[in-house]
Amino acid sequence: MTEILDNVRRELDRLELPDGGTVISRDMVRAMRLEGGEVRFVLEAPSPEMARHMEPLRAAAERAALSVEGVTSAQVALTAQAPEAPAPTLKVGRHPEGGSASIRPSGVRSILAVASGKGGVGKSTVASNLAVALAREGRRVGLLDGDIHGPSLPRMMGVTERAQSPDGKILTPLEAHGVKMMSIGLMIEEDRAVVWRGPMLMGALQQMLSQVDWGELDVLLVDLPPGTGDVQLTLCQRAAPTGAVVVSTPQDVALLDARKAIDMFNTLKTPVLGLIENMSMFHCPQCGYEAAIFGHGGVAQEAERLGLPLLGALPIDLDTRLGGDEGRPVALGDGPVSEAYARLADRLVQGGMA
Numbered sequence: 549m550t551e552i553l554d555n556v557r558r559e560l561d562r563l564e565l566p567d568g569g570t571v572i573s574r575d576m577v578r579a580m581r582l583e584g585g586e587v588r589f590v591l592e593a594p595s596p597e598m599a600r601h602m603e604p605l606r607a608a609a610e611r612a613a614l615s616v617e618g619v620t621s622a623q624v625a626l627t628a629q630a631p632e633a634p635a636p637t638l639k640v641g642r643h644p645e646g647g648s649a650s651i652r653p654s655g656v657r658s659i660l661a662v663a664s665g666k667g668g669v670g671k672s673t674v675a676s677n678l679a680v681a682l683a684r685e686g687r688r689v690g691l692l693d694g695d696i697h698g699p700s701l702p703r704m705m706g707v708t709e710r711a712q713s714p715d716g717k718i719l720t721p722l723e724a725h726g727v728k729m730m731s732i733g734l735m736i737e738e739d740r741a742v743v744w745r746g747p748m749l750m751g752a753l754q755q756m757l758s759q760v761d762w763g764e765l766d767v768l769l770v771d772l773p774p775g776t777g778d779v780q781l782t783l784c785q786r787a788a789p790t791g792a793v794v795v796s797t798p799q800d801v802a803l804l805d806a807r808k809a810i811d812m813f814n815t816l817k818t819p820v821l822g823l824i825e826n827m828s829m830f831h832c833p834q835c836g837y838e839a840a841i842f843g844h845g846g847v848a849q850e851a852e853r854l855g856l857p858l859l860g861a862l863p864i865d866l867d868t869r870l871g872g873d874e875g876r877p878v879a880l881g882d883g884p885v886s887e888a889y890a891r892l893a894d895r896l897v898q899g900g901m902a
């Protein structure tokens with residue numbers, strides 16, 4: 549299936565635009581899906597004015613998709629980016645307000661923290677894929693990037709637009725792959741560093757929870773920074789999360805830090821719902837050889853020791869890395885990793901957590 553969609557994209561990349569580039573290189577294709585042999589996607593024009601002249605391009609895109617083997621029908625819709633809303637006057641990077649008052653958004657049924665002790669274990673990758681898998685199950689999902697110093701979710705979810713605040717008070721979340729999302733990365737330029745102390749980090753989290761129009765959500769996933777710092781403290785003390793899932797690799801050094809994260813959640817009385825092992829095995833796609841690059845079974849043993857469920861085990865996988873870099877989480881496709889995320893999502897839904 550992924551191959552068919554890749555071929556469709558390849559064909560679309562031949563559709564040249566009068567002012568240069570193609571619909572792919574100009575990033576105009578949205579929400580591409582394949583069901584049975586039917587391909588559907590949206591062509592997004594930069595403005596309503598341009599969309600009015602794009603019917604021939606839309607028809608050409610349909611023909612291009614239909615020319616791909618395995619595609620039996622194609623439906624392409626035209627849309628246009630809304631005229632630019634006023635730039636947010638909302639100032640980010642304030643100190644937190646309101647003492648210990650709740651900052652939990654009222655329409656959100658469940659808040660799940662996605663945490664890790666150590667950095668780089670794949671927490672944001674798991675959060676973005678889990679969000680997509682839950683949305684594919686029909687859940688109303690939000691994804692909040694709590695990693696304020698190193699926001700990576702905009703890139704992983706393929707969102708490049710800036711967040712807007714039509715009234716200067718409340719930010720509108722951006723939407724990608726059926727998930728509403730908010731990140732400091734949507735408010736500052738990508739290569740600008742956030743050089744903030746603890747109180748400003750806590751203030752930013754407060755703003756992203758209580759000054760964002762999250763609407764009605766079944767679940768809001770909060771991708772926490774690694775470790776046990778101010779953001780974790782604020783979330784647990786003021787937003788009453790339903791629980792936390794802790795991501796770790798099977799490596800000893802990562803497990804050691806995961807134990808500290810679990811200890812922190814216990815201290816803050818936030819239930820730890822289970823552990824997720826990431827980068828558990830590498831299956832060589834060429835020769836079938838299996839290598840336990842970061843060790844094997846460590847997270848399962850740790851979960852058993854702590855009496856916590858092992859919610860899932862995800863392999864080291866090239867498509868996972870590529871999907872993260874390209875802004876198309878691997879859980880959008882089909883294949884063993886996408887199925888593993890679907891099982892993880894299902895488990896959380898069945899358990900009433902998402």
Ligand SMILES: Nc1ncnc2c1ncn2[C@@H]1O[C@H](COP(=O)(O)OP(=O)(O)OP(=O)(O)O)[C@@H](O)[C@H]1O
Nearest residue numbers: 667668669670671672673827863864865868869872
């Ligand atoms: N299962 C996997 N297979 C292959 N690559 C992976 C996997 N999980 C994560 N990665 C890659 O590892 C890198 C780190 O992942 P990610 O940013 O999700 O980690 P993180 O724990 O959120 O890091 P930090 O919190 O320190 O920013 C990314 O390049 C990501 O694509």
